[in-house]
Amino acid sequence: MDFIHRFIPGEDSPPRRVLLLLHGTGGNENDMIPLGRDLDSSAALLSLRGNVLENGMPRFFRRLAEGVFDEEDVVRRANELADFIGKSATQYQFDPQRLTAVGYSNGANIAGAVLLLRPGTLTSAILFRAMVPLTPSPPPDLSGARVLICSGTEDPIIPVENAERLTAMLRQAGARVTLRFEEAGHQLVFGEIAAAKKWLRESSRE
Numbered sequence: 001m002d003f004i005h006r007f008i009p010g011e012d013s014p015p016r017r018v019l020l021l022l023h024g025t026g027g028n029e030n031d032m033i034p035l036g037r038d039l040d041s042s043a044a045l046l047s048l049r050g051n052v053l054e055n056g057m058p059r060f061f062r063r064l065a066e067g068v069f070d071e072e073d074v075v076r077r078a079n080e081l082a083d084f085i086g087k088s089a090t091q092y093q094f095d096p097q098r099l100t101a102v103g104y105s106n107g108a109n110i111a112g113a114v115l116l117l118r119p120g121t122l123t124s125a126i127l128f129r130a131m132v133p134l135t136p137s138p139p140p141d142l143s144g145a146r147v148l149i150c151s152g153t154e155d156p157i158i159p160v161e162n163a164e165r166l167t168a169m170l171r172q173a174g175a176r177v178t179l180r181f182e183e184a185g186h187q188l189v190f191g192e193i194a195a196a197k198k199w200l201r202e203s204s205r206e
Contacts, residue, residue: 010044022107026057060110078113152184
């Protein structure tokens, strides 16, 4: 397998839902597991460690500066992740259509890149503190994809306008996108985690 990762089975076999957990800069395959359990206590969890190191800190793709991404590397790493999802579905015997990506910061950005570059790989995603990872050409067809974007109005790293631009990009591609703002910085707050839990419950009823 192409990523250091953990797979934790859920209550059901095969899993009713799998949460793909993608950490922020400096995280690892353990960091997002408590959040995943909080979002859905019965889901299977597939938690990854990014393959790129920046000053010793794991990430999912290279950047040239704060908020400036190496787009060639974004494309490469997004394709690696999309391929890994397919392999994992076979190894751990789950339906990839039942997978929801849950990404924070850099993890949210790589999930956004997979959405834009490999349509159909992810049909459900929760993106905490995401920004536009790249502009794909041609635009993808994301009909059927469902995305929740949670952003902070006081985030010093991601301007509100960038989150709004990502939302517009995904909507123009056909995805159903909910954009939610919190009076918060780059760290997560209780209200948006509660909102993400509700969003997941609603998706189960569709």
